[in-house]
Amino acid sequence: MSVALRGVSRRYPGLTALDGIDLDIEDGIAVAMMGPSGAGKSTVLHLVGGMDLPDEGVIEIDGVALERRRLDAHRRRIGFVFQRFHLLPALTVLDNVLVPVLPRRVDFDRKARARELLEAVGLAERAPALPSELSGGQQQRVAIARALINRPALLLADEPTGNLDSVTGREIIDLLLNLREQYGMTMLVATHDAEVATSCDRIVRLQDGKIIGDDTVDPATDVLHRLGGLRP
Numbered sequence: 001m002s003v004a005l006r007g008v009s010r011r012y013p014g015l016t017a018l019d020g021i022d023l024d025i026e027d028g029i030a031v032a033m034m035g036p037s038g039a040g041k042s043t044v045l046h047l048v049g050g051m052d053l054p055d056e057g058v059i060e061i062d063g064v065a066l067e068r069r070r071l072d073a074h075r076r077r078i079g080f081v082f083q084r085f086h087l088l089p090a091l092t093v094l095d096n097v098l099v100p101v102l103p104r105r106v107d108f109d110r111k112a113r114a115r116e117l118l119e120a121v122g123l124a125e126r127a128p129a130l131p132s133e134l135s136g137g138q139q140q141r142v143a144i145a146r147a148l149i150n151r152p153a154l155l156l157a158d159e160p161t162g163n164l165d166s167v168t169g170r171e172i173i174d175l176l177l178n179l180r181e182q183y184g185m186t187m188l189v190a191t192h193d194a195e196v197a198t199s200c201d202r203i204v205r206l207q208d209g210k211i212i213g214d215d216t217v218d219p220a221t222d223v224l225h226r227l228g229g230l231r232p
Contacts, residue, residue: 001062001077001153001186002027003048008057009209010043017043019209020057027062030180030187032197035206041190044206045156048188050074079147079185081176083159085139087131087146093118094127097145110149117145120182121175137168144176148183155180157189161196173199 003025010018018040025031033041046052047059050071059066066074087096097114118124121141131139140160147155157176161169173189173196180187189200197203198217205213 002060003154003186003188004060004063005044005047006058006060008047008054008059010040010047010052011055016209018047018054021206021209021211023204023211023214025186025188028184028186029202030177030189030200031202031204032200033188033190033204033206034192034194034197035212038208039206040209041206042158043209045080045158045188045190048154049078049080049156076150077153079150079152079155081140081144081147081155081157081160083162085131085136085143085163087139087142089131091130092127093123093129093131093134093142096131096142097149100146100149106150113149114145117148118142120148120179121145135168136164137172140164140168140172141175144172144179148179151183153185155185155187157187157191159191160189161191161193166195169193170195 005021005023007020007022008018009016009020033044035041047054050066053068061074088099091099094111094114097117098110101110115124115127118127121144123138123141126134126138131142134142155176160176161172164172176187177199189196191197201217203215203217204211
């Protein structure tokens with residue numbers, strides 16, 4: 001899925017979250033968005049994910065302008081991973097993965113796909129467990145499986161490693177990137193973590209609602225981060 005933002009602005013009372021930004025994201029790549037808190041990273045994700053609408057400008061998905069009447073259909077093509085896992089504590093791991101598809105008809109076996117995804121994130125044996133019985137990293141893996149239940153064309157991740165230690169965070173970003181390649185998704189990640197960012201194909205830097213940098217990542221940079229040769 002390709003994404004384009006054309007002159008997109010979003011304002012809230014007393015705050016300009018995005019100020020006329022232009023951004024093109026090619027189909028199938030992983031893009032990291034970096035910047036301080038309040039830079040506009042999460043706002044971009046919410047707009048691209050159809051959870052909010054811009055005050056000005058146009059968002060194009062595969063070359064077609066995103067309109068209010070198409071938001072529901074668009075959201076079904078999106079997977080969203082949050083910093084907080086948002087698992088339902090009374091449901092098992094398997095049922096948490098199934099939640100997005102329980103209210104509607106689908107053309108696939110829900111439980112078979114949920115079990116397939118739990119196996120893909122390394123938690124097949126924990127399907128009957130409750131979230132309280134899992135570590136933070138395991139809960140995020142469940143959240144990733146849940147985000148993929150519809151086989152989305154676009155995966156949005158908002159600080160997906162923010163509540164995890166560095167080792168677990170590295171495992172989670174590696175898992176996201178591997179699944180992105182396996183399922184042929186485009187991925188957009190908002191992060192403060194330079195190691196996460198340099199694992200992606202591009203880094204877009206935001207400040208005060210504007211894009212101040214857009215760079216292709218040199219694969220050697222990620223290697224140096226993994227070896228500890230660079231600091232965030």
